Amino acid sequence: MKTNFTISIILGILMLFQNAKAQDIFSPSEKRLSIRATSINDKMAxxxxxxxxxxxxxxxxxxFIQIEPNQGRASENKTTVKLLFDKEFLYIGVNCFDKLGRGGIRVPDLKRDFDWRAHDTFAVCIDGFSDNRNSMSFVTNPYGAQKDYLSFDAVLFDSDWNGLWKVRTSITEEGWFAEFQIPWKSIRYAKGSGETQSWGINFLRLRRASNEISAWSPYPRSFSFNRMEYSGELIEIQPPTPSTNIQVNPYSLVSANRQMANNKFSDFDARYKLGGDVKWAINSNAIVDLTVNTDFAQADADVQVNNVSRFSVLFPEKRQFFLENASLFGPGLMADGNTSGKMQILPFFSRRIGLAQEGRPMPVDGGVRLVNRSLKQNFGLMAVRQRSYDTLPSANFAVGRYSKNLGKQNRLGAIATMKSTTGSHTNLTGGFDGFLRLGNSNSLNFMALQSINDNGTGKGFGGYSQYYYTSNSITAWWTESIVTKDFTTEMGFLSRTDIIGTNPGAVANLRGKYIPFKRFIRSLQPGVSTGWYHQASSKILLERELKLTPFWLEMQHGGFFGFDWSSQHQNLITSFIPLGVSIDPGQYDFQRYSFTAGSDPSRKVSYSLKYEFGEYYDGKLKTSDAALSIIPIPHISLKASISRNQFESVGINSDSRDVILYTLQGRLALNPRIQLVGLYQKTSQNGLDSYNARFAWEYRPLSYIYLVLNSRETLGDDYVSQTEQQGIFKVSYLKQF
Known part of the structure; x- marks a missing residue:
């Protein structure tokens, strides 16, 4: 497929919909909505x-005004909000009326940091500095599950930040109520001496039965709820002067471990461990975190995947110490299958610390992190010491980050990382990056990095630039990226090396007169994306892909249905071995097709399906991914999934094999604070299985009792399976001073 032909398709979509102005982008109102919080001395339950x-x-x-599905119309279900405050807390009282009463409420589960788009949801975002850039969001569902996150320019999100706050809810025949109690110490705001302030604030409600999103202060539906220039104002608020704000979170842990050898388990090896974390909010801008003898026993287990692509899979960070303020330390290019293609360039990836290959934990002696965020600039420093373990040497890690805010929503920054391995070498990576908001709909971000080792090796360059356009009718992008052959970032993540990537694309969002059966279909989203990948050292073409989505239907209830066609050219210069199938170097041209479907995720029974088929290098491959969720009540959820790859006459040996990965996940919750979760996985490729079970009781805010059971099978050097089992009992206690 010629380059000019692909670009013509993308430009054609842009020209076709550039004049579609109905319900399109609007500017923030010059006169902002306002609400006053009432000062009280009452005792609140x-x-x-x-x-x-x-x-x-x-x-x-x-x-409240609709954001979805009918931008600008009044919400069809009334929502009322009231605000109070005293010397310690900000209180928010909410009544979410529902025409169907209890019968209209949808809540799939009670886990913390739930997927808000699958639940009935109420959210508040607060801009305590009134800078229209940064916000804190507090979110709940009708059963009182909590979700919270930080947003910066509505581009960077710390979705795993856990603030210290409380919410309780009740359900009636009229709908549901929520009562928030947020300590002043959990809110970032401008320093003062008790004087009156005005903050940016907005409220959002998702009524899942009709899939309606509404907000108090409206914003364009293609934008984030956290675009604070569209928010209203909380006026005449009188927060106290920020005072000493220290959180101490010690823990104690006992674990028992055993291994199987020669079909016989060894005796349990009992271990004891003490440690903890300290968080000191020096002022409204600066926070210091200390961790000693760090433990991550409570972190969710990784879910395995079967990878048949040529690029590495990035497993997300799940450990709380590294999740907080991750957005400050985590600039980079993330692959999403569209805007960045198959390129990922991250100068800092926290899973390089405290985890060996296959996600095996490594002992961490301790670490320190300083983060300062202000109206003009942001900077952070983090250093961690990793202890030696088995045959692996100890190592020191450090990362520094600085960014400067320019204008209303522009930013320039720099980052540097260092990994020093005892008895080996030190790897250094550094560079600069930027984000420019070019009007409401246009943005540009970029990064340039250099790496080198202290022994003279590992000297290389990596970077990218990305233009992004978004409106209610179309989204378009153009991404250029490069990683040279010797670029080495031992504290980062690269999906591939020695590569130059070019990834333009566009997706339309058709509504109104373009859509038949409006009762069932909310939007039609056809699109095109493409990618060219050349070897950086030789400039030869390694891969080319054109992906067309002639139709993608978003249904009114939240389900979806789509079809993709892709044409690929692969130039293998070395052997490629997906799931044990060896493919010779050479030139391959093939086409693949896929159907994707999913149902309303808030239903008691929901599903997602993807079936992909067609040619695959010199043979054929059918890939099936199916997941079924059963949620009889919000307290119980079960999810079963199967990922199946059927190779037909592929590779050197014309392999025809069937590789299946089975996954079973379950959750039992007495309430949002007492939960038992489990994960079981088994693959047919080698017959190995693993399971993880975790009981968690949040007996007071952010203080936990954990009981964790792990079992995993691996293949040893002699290809004989080995079993490791572990039991952990852990108690943590958080005290705020």
Missing amino acids: IDGVLEEEAWSRADSLSD
Whole structure:
């Protein structure tokens, strides 16, 4: 497929929809909506009932406007919000009326940091500095599950930040109530001496039964809820002067480990461990985190995947110490299958610390992190010491990050990383990056990196630039990236090396007159994406892909259905071995097709399906991914999935094999604070299986009791399976001073 032909398709889509202005982007209102919080001295019982007399004295707001599906219309279900405050807390009282009463409420599970688009949801975002750049969001569902995150320019998100706050809810025949209690110490705001302030604030509600999103202060539907220039104002608020704000979180742990050898388990090896974390908010801008004898026993287990592509798979970070403020330390290019193609360039990837190959934990002696965020600049420093283990040497890790805010929503920054391995070498990576918001719909971001080892090796360059356009009717992008042959970032992640990538594309969002059966179909989203990948050292073409999506249907209830066609050219210069199938070097041209479908994820029974088929190098491959979720009540959820790859006459030996990965996940929750979760996986490729079970009781806010059971089978050097089993009992306690 010629380059000019592909570009013509993309430009054609842009020209076709550039004049589609109906319900398109609008500018923020010059006169912002406002709400006043009422000062009280009353004692408040946080129970989700809102029966205290203080609530009757509070001002209220109720005129929510639809974001989806009909931007600009009044919400079809009333929502009222009231705000109170005293010397310690900000209180938010919410009544989400529902025409169907209890029958209209949808809640699939009670886990923390839930997928808000699958639940009935209420959210508040607060801009305590009134800079229209940064916000803190506090989110709940009708059963009181909590979700919170930080947003920076509505581009960077710390979705795994856990603030110290409380919410309780109740459900009635009218709908559901929520009562938030947020300590002043959990909110970042401008330093003062108790004087009156005005903050940016907005409220969002998702009514899942009708898949309607509404907000108090409206914003364009293609934008994020956290675009704070569209928010309203919380006026005449009087927070106290920020004071000493220290969180101490010690833990104690006992573990028992055993291994199987010659079909016989060894005796249990009992181990004891003490450690903890300290968080000191020096002021509204600066936070210091200390960790000693760090433990991550409570982190979710990784879910295995069967990878048949030529690029590495990035497993997400799940350990709390590294998740907080991850957005500051984590600039880079992330692959999403479209805007970045198959390229990932991350100068810092925290899973390089404390984890060996296959996700095996490594002992961490301790670490320190300093983060400072202000209106003008942001900077952070982190250093961690990893202890030696078995045959692996100890190592020291360090990362430094600085970014400068320019104008309303522009940013320039720099980053440097270092990994020093005892008895070996030191790897250094450094560079600069930037983000430019070119009007409401256009943005540009870029990064340039250099690496080198102290022994003179590993000297190389990596970087990217990306233009991005978004409106209600179309999304378009153009990404250029490069990683030279010797570029080495031992604290980062690269999906591939010695590569130059070019990835343009566009997706339309058709509504209104373009859509038949509007009762069932919300939007039609045809699109095109493409990628060219050349070897950086030789400039030869290694891979070319054109992907067309002639139709992708977003249904009114939240389900979807789509079809993709892709044409690929692969130039293998070395052997490629996906799932044990060896493919010779050479030139391969083939086409593949895929169907994707999914149902409303808030239903008691929901599913997702993807079936991909067609040619695959010198043979054929059918890939089936199916998942079924059963949620009889929000307290119980089960999810089973199967990933199957059927090779037909592929590779050197014309292999025809069937590789299946089975996954079973379950959750039993007495309430959002007492839960038992489990994960079981088995693959047919080698017959190995693994399971993880974790009981967690949050007996007070962010203080936990954990009981964890792990079992995993691996193949040793002699290809004989080995079994490792572990039991962990852990208690942590958080105290805020």
